[in-house]
Amino acid sequence: METNYAVEMKNVTKTFGSTVANNNVSLTIKKGEILSLLGENGSGKTTIMNMLAGIYFPDSGQIYINGKEESIRSPKDAYDLGIGMIHQHFKLVDIFSATENVILGQEGKERLNKKAVAARIREICDKYGFDVDPDKKVYNMSVSEKQTLEIVKVIYRGADILILDEPTAVLTPQETEKLFTVIRNMRAAGKAIVIITHKLHEVLSISDRVTILRKGEYVGTVDTKDANEMILTEMMVGKKVELNIDRKEPENTVKRLEVKNLSCYNKEGRLALDNISFTANAGEILGIAGISGCGEKELLESIAGLQKTARGSVIFNDPESGQEIELIGKNPKAIKNLGIALSFVPEDRLGMGLVGSMGMIENMMLRDYNKEGVIFLNKSKPKQVAEAIKEELGVVTPSINTPVSRLSGGNVQKVLVGREISSAPAVLMTAYAVRGLDINTSYSIYNLLNKQKENGVAVLYVGEDLDVLLALCDRILVLCGGKMSGIVDARTTTKEEVGLMMTSIRKGDTKDE
Amino acid sequence: MSKAAAVREPFIRITKRDKMPIWKKIIIYVVAIILALAVSALFIFFVTKLNPIDVYKTMWQGAFGGITDTVKKLHRSVTIRDICTLLLLGVALAPAFKMKFWNCGAEGQMLMGGVATAFMMINLADAGLPNWLLLVIMCVSAVIFGAVWGLIPAIFKAVWNTNETLFTLMMNYVAIQITSFCVAKWENPYGSNSVGIINQATQVGWFPTWFGQKYVLNIIIAIIATVAMFIYLKKTKQGYEIAVVGESKNTAKYAGISVKKVIIRTMIISGAVCGLAGFVGVAGVDHTISTSTAGGRGFTAIIVAWLAKFNTFFMVAITLLIIFLNRGASEIASKFALNEYASNIITGIILFFILGCEFFITYKMNFRKSAKEA
């Protein structure tokens, strides 16, 4: 049967334990079109596409490929049907070369002919303007090289239905534009392409149609030509978003943290921070903007005493004694022992900030279990703190003893932020504090941060959403490839300015102090 | 594949369970053990043509019963003695495993403890020390030797992240050769290639007989170690640190815990308790030293610690099961003229079933709904 639809998914439902990831979702993908799958984090975009790629199997519902009902039990089935997915977390074998990764899982003559494959890879690269060295080992590749390799892999396999899961998250604007050119070329060749994203401007610039999911449910599909940011946002979040964050003018700002000429190397031995200098003031929120991997992680971890630094200093001005204390060269314990209340909400919540298998009470102890008692743990105070946080922040959990890994992402974050605020910090650092959270939880986090600012805390906010950075912060430090592009006033700057600074260094143009 | 089959969902799909009530877990374990005993019974019947029920009865007799009261007493005290040693080793592994440090070196750590004990027993036999003091010296030296044997792989793990499973495994064999060396040095009588019973006449350095029982001290040490380790892991700051390091090293660093220090400290404790087991094995049970002083129990203890999910009280139950099988098997070996390695076979079968049944606790199987095929 001839059909215009490459993919039809009908009434697909998928649950994980008690969480419903997709509820009765139906969508279609036409041949020769680019479909954007839009939704907030956690709206089930990736899950529904994983079912198309054979990673998950639906609990119920049907999938039609080219008009025929199919059962996709494994990625291999998906490949046989011409479906290729480029995952957000790259599916590459580190110690293999590019060629070996491309051959992996493919059928053909038993004896490997790497030379022929490498030649074919070069051919594909030439055709689309990619740059991949077939012999390079993946562990030597940069993020964008890895993504390029992923795309080459799928093209090599001759997929007709391509799914790209947030492909631009790790790319520079130039690389993104290049990617979009390739995608348009593939559309011209009649392929069906799905882009999973939550970036509206990308949706509008690349796609033909947009399908929107919200909280695991199908909301609707619109033609891009009839859509604008307003309409899409409304469909995505369900109601009109109050974009105004209640930002007060900073009062009584004093120097709290002084970073001078800070440099450090990452695990791979590359320069991750290059000569960073700035001041964070008490009573203000300093935003930190940059493409992920620009050194934001290393910056916060250097201040927290978790990252070995090569040069520079971090001076903490003690609000009580007025003393200046050097933090570099001290580990978290030493910093704490000096009586410095430095709170840190790391990006990796369950892998760094919290212990997933422990309940709220035991997680409350994580930062100061050592404070009281000699040998034995004191659980009475952490219990009070846990109960207070559950009450005040509205953490949804069966009990304060339930392992936090069983809580939803938003509640996990509330537990973490709640704990870090409960210690009455002088400095509060947050990395991607609202990633994966729904709008309401995000706003409650913004409010918490603003309250801390009003209490005279120096807040450092690393974020990815420029709108939020502009609305929440007082000043924004922009990083680009480990270097400082500058510091801008959040009230007067524009998204375009920050966006430009994130991708290119403006020499001799730092507006600090 | 036919067209009809192509649109079917897989016959069985596996998903993770949220949580299972404790009574269901117990039922699963009991069913697994019963199935294992049934399989073992089939095996016994086909190989030996003996009635499996008789065989199991005999096993029970061997572990807990006996025809006369004396035999019964003997059986029970031997069973309890063996439980004590294995339990100590399981308890020793608990903190290491909780930290996700796969200490497969209990065998060697126990042997080193045993070697130290025997050394003191032999060399201080004529020193005229009071027996309690000698026991204390033996105990301390055993604990130190065991701790050192645990410390070595820990240092390399902490500093260079050297694979501890393989390192501790190799350390076992180094310890076995050291034991062989010592046995050759201390052999008595000359040429026997064994140390013989140390201080047989004087019983210097032996555990005392209290209330007419030889193994009171064994029991006391085992109980203290079990309870103390339970408290250590659940209630103390160091136990908390172990749990955090086991969950995520990054979290530990974030919390200001020195991962290296915790790894090293925990392995000292783990090795020390293994050394203590060596002390109990030599001074309280064998009164000699040989390469079979540990007798593979260091490996069995890994299974005990794992199945008990590092809870020292569950270890008592699992140790009981394993020792019952061992004792029972050696009884059937003598009664039915079988070979006592039969116990290894039955132990293996039961452990296979217990390991397998845990799948049904963690995962749920979803069978294809037949209605969908239409």
Place this chain on the structure above:
Amino acid sequence: MDSVISLIQAAVVFGTVIMFGCIGEIMSEKAGNLNLGVPGIMYIGAIASLASVFMYESHVAEPNKAVCVIIALVSCFAASALAGLIYSFLTITLRANQNVTGLTLTIFGSGIANFFGGSLNKMAGGVGQISVANTSEAFRARIPGLSSLGAFGKIFFSYGFMVYVAIILAILVNYFLKRTRKGLNLRAVGENPATADAAGVNVTKYKYFATVIGAGISGLGGVYYVMDYIKGTWANDGTIEKLGWLAVALVIFATWKSVNAIWGAYLFGILYWAYFYIPNLTRASQELFKMIPYVVTIIVLLFVSLRKKKENQAPAHLGLSYFREER
């Protein structure tokens, strides 16, 4: 000179036992399964071949040597692979912990082997009485003419055929893992099963295949041990277990490359027997010498972890089970 030659000969014979164990374990570990049941598997392989050959030899008036060899090899491989299947089912399908399952398999295997070994001895008339002379002879047969070529012949040709089988197997496994499509897929399963899965590799199938075939190969170490090393007899002395652990050690020593296992195995053999050829050692210090292979393995382990060269490390997913729908 003579003693050097006889040391080399002893080392080759010794090395062949652990080389089989090691090659099989490399297959298994490359697919991400750390099978600590190798000693048990070698036990099972040994007793299966011994028992079936014993049955054959005692029921046939004039046993055919070729048949003996075939029976020994087939029964050994089948029984070992079956043991590997038990391990695979528990760790791959039921996702039980690999270390614990492997150790249990070692307990089980030593139980089976020593139980039946003891019974066979009893059937044959007492401890150490069992003997399958015919088969053992076939296993130990030299290539006529070549072994008499002086020192050269003694060093290279004075062995039974299994010595050469082991070397060929090591090279074949190396070729398979490095140069073939299936080998590439198998390595990917051990490095990153999620990636292999997404690329359309059937992870479960590959893991089963590698572990079961690997177990079969490891088991051949057992048959070589009973038929050649101890000349077709049986003793419940735990030697196989010791050799099995050395095979596991050799995997590390060879940095997961089966061609390295060839010289590594012989080096282990030399280290193991060196004490025998060093004059004036007391029995006590001989025991210390026997420690060397383990110490050397530890040193290699340290060296590998210090150098951090990616290609020399254990497969990244070694010891972990894979569940596709993990979230």
